Amino acid sequence: MRIPTPVITLIAGVALFAGLLAASVHQVSDKKAALAAASASAAASTSASTAASTGATATASAAQPSAAGASATTALSPSASPTASRGFVVPPHANYVGKVQGNLGSVAVVVHDTFAIAYFCNGSTQEAWLKGTPHDGKLSMTGKNHATLTANYALGHARGTVVVDGIAHVFSIIAVHRPSGLFESIAIVRGATVKAGWIVLADGTQVGSLEPDSTSADPAAQTAPKLDLSTLTAQDGSTTLHATPIDAETGSGF
Amino acid sequence: MAAQFEPPAPTRLEPVQPATSAGLLVVPALVGCLVALTLGIYGRLHSPTGVAVDIAGFSSPGTVKAWLASAAVVFALVQVGSSLVMYGKVPWIAAPSWIGGLHRWSGRIAFILTVPVVVHCLYALGFQTYNARVLVHSIAGCLFFGTFTVKMLSLTRRGMPAWVLPVLGGAVFALLVLLWFTSAFWFFSVFGFKR
Numbered sequence: 001m002r003i004p005t006p007v008i009t010l011i012a013g014v015a016l017f018a019g020l021l022a023a024s025v026h027q028v029s030d031k032k033a034a035l036a037a038a039s040a041s042a043a044a045s046t047s048a049s050t051a052a053s054t055g056a057t058a059t060a061s062a063a064q065p066s067a068a069g070a071s072a073t074t075a076l077s078p079s080a081s082p083t084a085s086r087g088f089v090v091p092p093h094a095n096y097v098g099k100v101q102g103n104l105g106s107v108a109v110v111v112h113d114t115f116a117i118a119y120f121c122n123g124s125t126q127e128a129w130l131k132g133t134p135h136d137g138k139l140s141m142t143g144k145n146h147a148t149l150t151a152n153y154a155l156g157h158a159r160g161t162v163v164v165d166g167i168a169h170v171f172s173i174i175a176v177h178r179p180s181g182l183f184e185s186i187a188i189v190r191g192a193t194v195k196a197g198w199i200v201l202a203d204g205t206q207v208g209s210l211e212p213d214s215t216s217a218d219p220a221a222q223t224a225p226k227l228d229l230s231t232l233t234a235q236d237g238s239t240t241l242h243a244t245p246i247d248a249e250t251g252s253g254f
Numbered sequence: 255m256a257a258q259f260e261p262p263a264p265t266r267l268e269p270v271q272p273a274t275s276a277g278l279l280v281v282p283a284l285v286g287c288l289v290a291l292t293l294g295i296y297g298r299l300h301s302p303t304g305v306a307v308d309i310a311g312f313s314s315p316g317t318v319k320a321w322l323a324s325a326a327v328v329f330a331l332v333q334v335g336s337s338l339v340m341y342g343k344v345p346w347i348a349a350p351s352w353i354g355g356l357h358r359w360s361g362r363i364a365f366i367l368t369v370p371v372v373v374h375c376l377y378a379l380g381f382q383t384y385n386a387r388v389l390v391h392s393i394a395g396c397l398f399f400g401t402f403t404v405k406m407l408s409l410t411r412r413g414m415p416a417w418v419l420p421v422l423g424g425a426v427f428a429l430l431v432l433l434w435f436t437s438a439f440w441f442f443s444v445f446g447f448k449r
Contacts, residue, residue, distance in 0.1 A: 006406035009362050013369050020373040024306035102314025104445050126444060146384040150304055161304030161378075166388045167316045167441065168304050168378050218385070 089155045090137040093248040095181045096158040097199055098173025106199040106207045107171050108182035109139065109151060109158050112248045116141060118149050119182055119197045119246075120162045120169065127197065127209035127221045128164045145218050176202050178245060179229050184253055185241040186214070196224040196234065196241055210236065275413045282407035290400025293372070297381030297392065306374040315378065317448050319371045320438040326371075327434045329364035330427050333357060337423060365402065368430075372399065391436040398429040 003011075096109040105122035116134050118141050121127035130149045132141030139160065141149040151160025151171075159172040183198040195214035200206045208224030225234040227243055234241040246253030305315070312318040336357040339349050375395060382388040405422035408414055 004410040006409040010406050016369045024377045027307050102317050163304050
Protein backbone atom coordinates (compact mmCIF):
# COMPACT_ATOMS: atom_id res chain seq x y z
CA MET A 1 0.00 0.00 0.00
CA ARG A 2 1.31 3.45 -0.91
CA ILE A 3 1.58 5.87 2.02
CA PRO A 4 0.27 9.37 1.15
CA THR A 5 3.00 12.06 1.24
CA PRO A 6 1.35 14.19 3.97
CA VAL A 7 1.44 11.14 6.22
CA ILE A 8 5.13 10.66 5.38
CA THR A 9 5.74 14.28 6.44
CA LEU A 10 4.02 13.59 9.75
CA ILE A 11 5.99 10.38 10.24
CA ALA A 12 9.24 12.25 9.52
CA GLY A 13 8.29 14.88 12.10
CA VAL A 14 7.46 12.26 14.72
CA ALA A 15 10.73 10.44 13.99
CA LEU A 16 12.77 13.64 14.37
CA PHE A 17 10.84 14.48 17.54
CA ALA A 18 11.54 11.05 19.02
CA GLY A 19 15.20 11.18 17.99
CA LEU A 20 15.82 14.61 19.51
CA LEU A 21 13.93 13.67 22.66
CA ALA A 22 16.06 10.54 23.05
CA ALA A 23 19.22 12.60 22.41
CA SER A 24 18.10 15.09 25.05
CA VAL A 25 17.55 12.36 27.63
CA HIS A 26 20.97 10.95 26.73
CA GLN A 27 22.66 14.36 26.90
CA VAL A 28 21.28 15.18 30.32
CA SER A 29 22.74 11.97 31.72
CA ASP A 30 25.98 12.62 29.77
CA LYS A 31 26.44 16.06 31.31
CA LYS A 32 26.19 14.59 34.78
CA ALA A 33 28.84 12.03 33.85
CA ALA A 34 31.12 14.74 32.40
CA LEU A 35 31.00 16.76 35.60
CA ALA A 36 31.74 13.67 37.65
CA ALA A 37 34.76 12.95 35.45
CA ALA A 38 36.01 16.55 35.76
CA SER A 39 35.71 16.39 39.51
CA ALA A 40 37.32 12.99 39.70
CA SER A 41 40.77 14.42 38.93
CA ALA A 42 40.31 17.03 41.63
CA ALA A 43 39.14 14.31 43.99
CA ALA A 44 42.18 12.17 43.26
CA SER A 45 44.66 14.96 43.93
CA THR A 46 42.80 16.11 47.01
CA SER A 47 42.38 12.72 48.60
CA ALA A 48 46.14 12.14 48.37
CA SER A 49 46.75 15.14 50.58
CA THR A 50 43.67 15.20 52.76
CA ALA A 51 45.22 12.87 55.29
CA ALA A 52 48.07 15.30 55.97
CA SER A 53 46.19 18.57 56.13
CA THR A 54 42.99 20.06 54.79
CA GLY A 55 43.30 23.80 54.30
CA ALA A 56 46.24 24.85 52.15
CA THR A 57 46.63 21.69 50.07
CA ALA A 58 42.96 21.49 49.26
CA THR A 59 43.06 25.07 48.02
CA ALA A 60 46.09 24.32 45.87
CA SER A 61 44.55 21.30 44.20
CA ALA A 62 41.34 23.20 43.72
CA ALA A 63 43.13 25.60 41.40
CA GLN A 64 43.28 22.86 38.74
CA PRO A 65 39.65 22.75 37.64
CA SER A 66 39.46 26.55 37.58
CA ALA A 67 42.20 26.82 34.96
CA ALA A 68 39.54 27.94 32.47
CA GLY A 69 39.27 31.27 34.26
CA ALA A 70 42.80 32.65 34.55
CA SER A 71 42.10 35.20 37.28
CA ALA A 72 39.90 32.91 39.34
CA THR A 73 40.71 31.36 42.64
CA THR A 74 38.52 29.03 44.58
CA ALA A 75 36.35 30.29 47.35
CA LEU A 76 37.17 27.45 49.67
CA SER A 77 37.39 28.55 53.26
CA PRO A 78 40.66 27.47 54.89
CA SER A 79 38.84 26.27 57.99
CA ALA A 80 36.41 24.05 56.11
CA SER A 81 37.32 20.74 54.60
CA PRO A 82 35.75 19.58 51.37
CA THR A 83 33.76 16.40 51.31
CA ALA A 84 34.25 13.93 48.50
CA SER A 85 31.27 11.92 47.38
CA ARG A 86 30.48 10.01 44.18
CA GLY A 87 33.71 11.36 42.68
CA PHE A 88 32.68 14.99 43.37
CA VAL A 89 34.70 17.18 45.69
CA VAL A 90 32.03 19.29 47.31
CA PRO A 91 33.20 22.48 48.99
CA PRO A 92 31.04 23.51 51.97
CA HIS A 93 31.42 27.21 51.08
CA ALA A 94 31.77 28.61 47.57
CA ASN A 95 30.93 31.67 45.47
CA TYR A 96 30.45 30.98 41.76
CA VAL A 97 29.86 33.68 39.17
CA GLY A 98 29.93 33.88 35.40
CA LYS A 99 28.05 34.66 32.25
CA VAL A 100 25.40 32.32 30.91
CA GLN A 101 25.72 30.88 27.41
CA GLY A 102 25.10 33.34 24.63
CA ASN A 103 25.99 36.32 26.85
CA LEU A 104 22.31 36.75 27.73
CA GLY A 105 23.05 37.57 31.37
CA SER A 106 25.14 36.58 34.37
CA VAL A 107 24.50 34.22 37.22
CA ALA A 108 25.88 33.98 40.75
CA VAL A 109 25.54 30.91 42.95
CA VAL A 110 26.60 31.16 46.59
CA VAL A 111 26.69 28.02 48.71
CA HIS A 112 27.08 28.42 52.46
CA ASP A 113 26.89 25.13 54.38
CA THR A 114 23.27 24.07 54.26
CA PHE A 115 21.86 27.01 52.32
CA ALA A 116 22.36 28.49 48.89
CA ILE A 117 21.40 31.79 47.27
CA ALA A 118 21.54 32.43 43.54
CA TYR A 119 20.87 35.43 41.36
CA PHE A 120 20.45 35.72 37.62
CA CYS A 121 20.28 39.09 35.91
CA ASN A 122 20.90 40.67 32.54
CA GLY A 123 21.33 44.18 33.90
CA SER A 124 17.81 45.02 32.81
CA THR A 125 14.36 43.43 32.98
CA GLN A 126 15.42 39.80 33.26
CA GLU A 127 16.39 38.73 36.76
CA ALA A 128 15.54 36.31 39.53
CA TRP A 129 16.60 35.61 43.09
CA LEU A 130 16.60 31.93 43.98
CA LYS A 131 16.97 29.95 47.18
CA GLY A 132 17.69 26.32 47.82
CA THR A 133 19.36 23.67 49.86
CA PRO A 134 22.59 22.15 48.58
CA HIS A 135 22.67 18.40 48.67
CA ASP A 136 25.69 16.33 47.80
CA GLY A 137 27.08 18.76 45.23
CA LYS A 138 23.69 19.34 43.66
CA LEU A 139 21.47 22.36 43.79
CA SER A 140 17.80 22.60 43.01
CA MET A 141 16.63 26.14 43.63
CA THR A 142 13.44 28.10 43.12
CA GLY A 143 12.49 31.76 43.00
CA LYS A 144 9.54 34.01 42.37
CA ASN A 145 7.64 33.75 39.11
CA HIS A 146 8.55 30.07 38.68
CA ALA A 147 12.26 30.73 38.27
CA THR A 148 14.23 27.52 38.74
CA LEU A 149 17.91 26.67 38.89
CA THR A 150 19.49 23.25 38.80
CA ALA A 151 23.24 22.88 39.05
CA ASN A 152 26.06 20.59 39.98
CA TYR A 153 28.95 22.22 41.79
CA ALA A 154 32.39 21.09 42.78
CA LEU A 155 35.75 22.59 43.67
CA GLY A 156 36.33 25.57 41.39
CA HIS A 157 33.32 25.34 39.11
CA ALA A 158 29.60 24.92 38.83
CA ARG A 159 27.40 24.15 35.85
CA GLY A 160 23.72 23.99 35.31
CA THR A 161 20.67 25.78 33.99
CA VAL A 162 18.62 28.66 35.28
CA VAL A 163 15.15 29.15 33.83
CA VAL A 164 13.84 32.71 34.12
CA ASP A 165 10.67 33.91 32.44
CA GLY A 166 10.46 30.79 30.28
CA ILE A 167 13.99 31.07 28.88
CA ALA A 168 16.52 28.39 29.81
CA HIS A 169 20.00 29.83 30.40
CA VAL A 170 22.83 27.30 30.45
CA PHE A 171 25.90 28.15 32.47
CA SER A 172 29.32 26.82 33.33
CA ILE A 173 30.85 29.19 35.87
CA ILE A 174 33.90 29.45 38.12
CA ALA A 175 34.55 29.99 41.80
CA VAL A 176 35.65 33.49 42.83
CA HIS A 177 36.75 35.46 45.87
CA ARG A 178 35.74 38.97 46.86
CA PRO A 179 35.66 41.60 45.45
CA SER A 180 34.06 39.42 42.78
CA GLY A 181 30.79 37.82 43.75
CA LEU A 182 27.18 38.66 44.56
CA PHE A 183 25.94 41.85 46.23
CA GLU A 184 22.47 42.73 47.44
CA SER A 185 20.75 45.87 48.62
CA ILE A 186 17.33 46.17 50.23
CA ALA A 187 15.87 49.57 51.02
CA ILE A 188 12.43 50.91 51.86
CA VAL A 189 11.72 53.87 49.63
CA ARG A 190 8.35 55.61 50.06
CA GLY A 191 6.77 52.45 51.40
CA ALA A 192 8.04 50.17 48.64
CA THR A 193 10.78 47.60 49.13
CA VAL A 194 13.52 48.31 46.61
CA LYS A 195 15.78 45.29 46.11
CA ALA A 196 18.86 45.45 43.93
CA GLY A 197 21.38 42.79 43.02
CA TRP A 198 24.80 43.02 41.43
CA ILE A 199 27.02 40.27 40.07
CA VAL A 200 30.71 41.19 39.89
CA LEU A 201 32.55 38.86 37.53
CA ALA A 202 36.10 37.58 37.92
CA ASP A 203 37.38 40.30 35.58
CA GLY A 204 35.75 43.02 37.70
CA THR A 205 32.89 43.84 35.33
CA GLN A 206 29.53 44.12 37.01
CA VAL A 207 25.90 43.67 36.02
CA GLY A 208 22.97 44.64 38.19
CA SER A 209 19.19 44.83 38.20
CA LEU A 210 16.80 46.54 40.57
CA GLU A 211 13.27 45.64 41.62
CA PRO A 212 11.40 48.85 42.56
CA ASP A 213 8.72 46.81 44.35
CA SER A 214 10.27 43.49 45.30
CA THR A 215 7.48 42.33 47.61
CA SER A 216 5.06 41.87 44.73
CA ALA A 217 4.47 38.32 43.54
CA ASP A 218 5.84 39.12 40.10
CA PRO A 219 8.34 41.94 40.63
CA ALA A 220 9.35 43.97 37.62
CA ALA A 221 12.99 44.91 37.19
CA GLN A 222 15.11 47.60 35.64
CA THR A 223 18.80 48.45 35.32
CA ALA A 224 20.45 49.01 38.70
CA PRO A 225 22.72 52.00 39.29
CA LYS A 226 26.43 51.19 39.27
CA LEU A 227 27.73 49.71 42.50
CA ASP A 228 30.80 51.43 43.92
CA LEU A 229 32.84 48.47 45.16
CA SER A 230 35.03 50.55 47.49
CA THR A 231 32.12 52.01 49.47
CA LEU A 232 29.50 49.34 48.61
CA THR A 233 26.98 52.01 47.76
CA ALA A 234 24.99 52.91 44.68
CA GLN A 235 23.10 56.10 43.96
CA ASP A 236 19.49 55.49 42.82
CA GLY A 237 18.23 59.01 42.16
CA SER A 238 18.15 60.72 45.55
CA THR A 239 18.39 57.42 47.43
CA THR A 240 21.71 55.92 48.41
CA LEU A 241 21.57 52.13 48.29
CA HIS A 242 23.84 50.28 50.71
CA ALA A 243 24.92 46.89 49.42
CA THR A 244 25.84 43.79 51.39
CA PRO A 245 28.02 41.06 49.93
CA ILE A 246 26.38 37.65 49.81
CA ASP A 247 29.54 35.80 50.61
CA ALA A 248 30.05 32.11 51.19
CA GLU A 249 33.30 32.57 53.10
CA THR A 250 32.06 34.97 55.75
CA GLY A 251 28.41 33.95 55.68
CA SER A 252 27.49 37.59 55.02
CA GLY A 253 24.00 37.98 53.60
CA PHE A 254 22.82 34.56 54.82
CA MET B 255 -8.15 20.96 -7.79
CA ALA B 256 -7.83 17.45 -6.55
CA ALA B 257 -10.99 17.77 -4.48
CA GLN B 258 -13.18 18.20 -7.56
CA PHE B 259 -11.54 15.47 -9.59
CA GLU B 260 -13.94 12.67 -10.48
CA PRO B 261 -12.38 9.49 -11.81
CA PRO B 262 -14.18 8.45 -14.97
CA ALA B 263 -14.40 4.79 -13.98
CA PRO B 264 -18.09 3.88 -14.25
CA THR B 265 -17.82 0.66 -12.24
CA ARG B 266 -17.14 2.37 -8.89
CA LEU B 267 -19.45 5.33 -8.87
CA GLU B 268 -19.57 6.83 -5.38
CA PRO B 269 -21.89 9.81 -5.20
CA VAL B 270 -20.43 12.50 -2.93
CA GLN B 271 -22.97 13.47 -0.30
CA PRO B 272 -22.53 16.58 1.84
CA ALA B 273 -22.92 14.65 5.10
CA THR B 274 -20.25 12.13 4.12
CA SER B 275 -17.80 14.78 2.98
CA ALA B 276 -17.90 16.74 6.24
CA GLY B 277 -17.77 13.45 8.12
CA LEU B 278 -14.42 12.74 6.47
CA LEU B 279 -12.95 15.30 8.85
CA VAL B 280 -13.86 13.28 11.96
CA VAL B 281 -10.90 10.92 12.00
CA PRO B 282 -8.24 13.58 11.22
CA ALA B 283 -9.79 15.85 13.86
CA LEU B 284 -9.70 13.10 16.47
CA VAL B 285 -6.07 12.29 15.68
CA GLY B 286 -5.22 16.01 15.88
CA CYS B 287 -6.91 16.32 19.27
CA LEU B 288 -4.91 13.32 20.43
CA VAL B 289 -1.65 14.95 19.30
CA ALA B 290 -2.47 18.27 21.02
CA LEU B 291 -3.53 16.52 24.22
CA THR B 292 -0.49 14.24 24.24
CA LEU B 293 1.89 17.21 23.93
CA GLY B 294 0.05 19.20 26.59
CA ILE B 295 -0.19 16.35 29.06
CA TYR B 296 3.46 15.35 28.52
CA GLY B 297 4.54 18.99 28.96
CA ARG B 298 2.58 19.20 32.19
CA LEU B 299 3.57 15.85 33.71
CA HIS B 300 7.25 15.69 32.71
CA SER B 301 9.31 17.67 35.17
CA PRO B 302 11.30 20.23 33.17
CA THR B 303 15.03 19.58 33.02
CA GLY B 304 16.09 23.05 31.84
CA VAL B 305 18.30 21.49 29.17
CA ALA B 306 17.86 19.50 25.98
CA VAL B 307 20.03 18.57 23.03
CA ASP B 308 22.36 21.33 21.73
CA ILE B 309 22.30 22.57 18.15
CA ALA B 310 25.66 23.67 16.76
CA GLY B 311 26.22 27.18 15.47
CA PHE B 312 24.22 29.07 18.06
CA SER B 313 25.30 30.55 21.35
CA SER B 314 22.47 29.38 23.61
CA PRO B 315 19.27 27.31 23.64
CA GLY B 316 17.14 30.45 23.60
CA THR B 317 18.78 31.87 20.48
CA VAL B 318 18.55 28.53 18.64
CA LYS B 319 14.83 28.39 19.23
CA ALA B 320 14.24 32.03 18.34
CA TRP B 321 16.03 31.69 15.00
CA LEU B 322 14.50 28.32 14.09
CA ALA B 323 11.04 29.66 14.85
CA SER B 324 11.73 32.79 12.81
CA ALA B 325 12.90 30.69 9.86
CA ALA B 326 9.75 28.57 10.17
CA VAL B 327 7.61 31.72 10.01
CA VAL B 328 9.42 32.82 6.83
CA PHE B 329 8.66 29.45 5.21
CA ALA B 330 5.08 29.72 6.48
CA LEU B 331 4.77 33.06 4.69
CA VAL B 332 5.80 31.23 1.51
CA GLN B 333 3.01 28.77 2.36
CA VAL B 334 0.39 31.49 2.50
CA GLY B 335 1.65 33.15 -0.67
CA SER B 336 1.83 29.93 -2.68
CA SER B 337 -1.63 28.79 -1.55
CA LEU B 338 -3.14 32.15 -2.53
CA VAL B 339 -1.62 31.70 -5.98
CA MET B 340 -2.86 28.10 -6.21
CA TYR B 341 -6.39 29.17 -5.30
CA GLY B 342 -6.24 31.93 -7.92
CA LYS B 343 -6.56 34.71 -5.34
CA VAL B 344 -3.73 36.71 -6.87
CA PRO B 345 -5.26 37.80 -10.20
CA TRP B 346 -2.07 39.02 -11.84
CA ILE B 347 -0.14 35.78 -11.21
CA ALA B 348 -1.08 32.63 -13.10
CA ALA B 349 -0.17 29.58 -11.00
CA PRO B 350 3.07 28.15 -12.41
CA SER B 351 3.49 24.40 -12.65
CA TRP B 352 5.95 24.31 -9.75
CA ILE B 353 3.72 26.15 -7.29
CA GLY B 354 2.44 22.88 -5.77
CA GLY B 355 5.99 21.69 -5.18
CA LEU B 356 6.94 25.04 -3.65
CA HIS B 357 3.93 24.84 -1.34
CA ARG B 358 4.65 21.27 -0.25
CA TRP B 359 8.38 21.77 0.32
CA SER B 360 8.12 25.11 2.11
CA GLY B 361 5.59 23.47 4.40
CA ARG B 362 7.77 20.44 5.04
CA ILE B 363 10.78 22.63 5.84
CA ALA B 364 8.73 24.92 8.12
CA PHE B 365 7.33 21.91 9.99
CA ILE B 366 10.71 20.20 10.40
CA LEU B 367 12.23 23.48 11.69
CA THR B 368 9.62 23.60 14.46
CA VAL B 369 10.38 20.09 15.73
CA PRO B 370 13.70 20.85 17.53
CA VAL B 371 11.99 23.86 19.09
CA VAL B 372 9.08 21.86 20.48
CA VAL B 373 11.44 19.18 21.82
CA HIS B 374 13.33 21.83 23.82
CA CYS B 375 10.08 23.47 24.94
CA LEU B 376 8.56 20.23 26.17
CA TYR B 377 11.64 18.56 27.60
CA ALA B 378 13.42 21.56 29.13
CA LEU B 379 10.59 23.94 30.00
CA GLY B 380 7.25 22.11 29.97
CA PHE B 381 3.67 23.37 29.67
CA GLN B 382 3.59 26.48 31.87
CA THR B 383 0.82 28.79 32.99
CA TYR B 384 2.47 31.35 35.28
CA ASN B 385 1.99 34.40 33.09
CA ALA B 386 -0.08 35.36 30.07
CA ARG B 387 2.77 35.00 27.60
CA VAL B 388 3.78 31.47 28.60
CA LEU B 389 0.15 30.35 28.98
CA VAL B 390 -0.81 31.55 25.49
CA HIS B 391 2.41 30.09 24.12
CA SER B 392 1.87 26.69 25.76
CA ILE B 393 -1.71 26.38 24.55
CA ALA B 394 -0.90 27.63 21.04
CA GLY B 395 2.02 25.18 20.82
CA CYS B 396 -0.22 22.18 21.52
CA LEU B 397 -2.93 23.47 19.18
CA PHE B 398 -0.40 24.16 16.41
CA PHE B 399 0.80 20.56 16.19
CA GLY B 400 -2.75 19.26 16.62
CA THR B 401 -4.09 21.49 13.84
CA PHE B 402 -1.13 20.70 11.61
CA THR B 403 -1.88 16.99 12.01
CA VAL B 404 -5.54 17.53 11.10
CA LYS B 405 -4.49 19.52 8.03
CA MET B 406 -2.01 16.92 6.82
CA LEU B 407 -4.43 14.03 7.33
CA SER B 408 -7.19 15.99 5.58
CA LEU B 409 -4.98 16.20 2.48
CA THR B 410 -5.17 12.44 2.18
CA ARG B 411 -8.97 12.39 2.00
CA ARG B 412 -10.85 13.01 -1.22
CA GLY B 413 -14.24 14.69 -1.12
CA MET B 414 -13.75 17.18 1.70
CA PRO B 415 -15.73 20.43 1.53
CA ALA B 416 -13.74 23.14 -0.29
CA TRP B 417 -13.38 25.32 2.84
CA VAL B 418 -11.56 22.68 4.89
CA LEU B 419 -8.00 23.16 3.63
CA PRO B 420 -7.99 26.98 3.57
CA VAL B 421 -9.47 27.11 7.09
CA LEU B 422 -7.04 24.53 8.49
CA GLY B 423 -4.06 26.06 6.69
CA GLY B 424 -5.02 29.51 7.90
CA ALA B 425 -5.39 28.23 11.46
CA VAL B 426 -1.96 26.55 11.35
CA PHE B 427 -0.38 29.75 10.05
CA ALA B 428 -2.16 31.93 12.63
CA LEU B 429 -1.06 29.63 15.46
CA LEU B 430 2.55 29.64 14.25
CA VAL B 431 2.60 33.43 14.11
CA LEU B 432 1.07 33.57 17.61
CA LEU B 433 3.76 31.16 18.82
CA TRP B 434 6.44 33.32 17.23
CA PHE B 435 5.13 36.53 18.79
CA THR B 436 4.98 34.98 22.26
CA SER B 437 8.50 33.55 22.02
CA ALA B 438 11.01 34.59 19.36
CA PHE B 439 9.72 38.14 18.94
CA TRP B 440 9.62 38.55 22.72
CA PHE B 441 13.11 37.02 23.03
CA PHE B 442 14.62 39.38 20.46
CA SER B 443 12.89 42.38 22.02
CA VAL B 444 14.34 41.51 25.46
CA PHE B 445 17.83 40.30 24.55
CA GLY B 446 18.41 41.88 21.13
CA PHE B 447 19.29 40.12 17.88
CA LYS B 448 21.85 37.66 19.22
CA ARG B 449 23.07 34.66 17.33
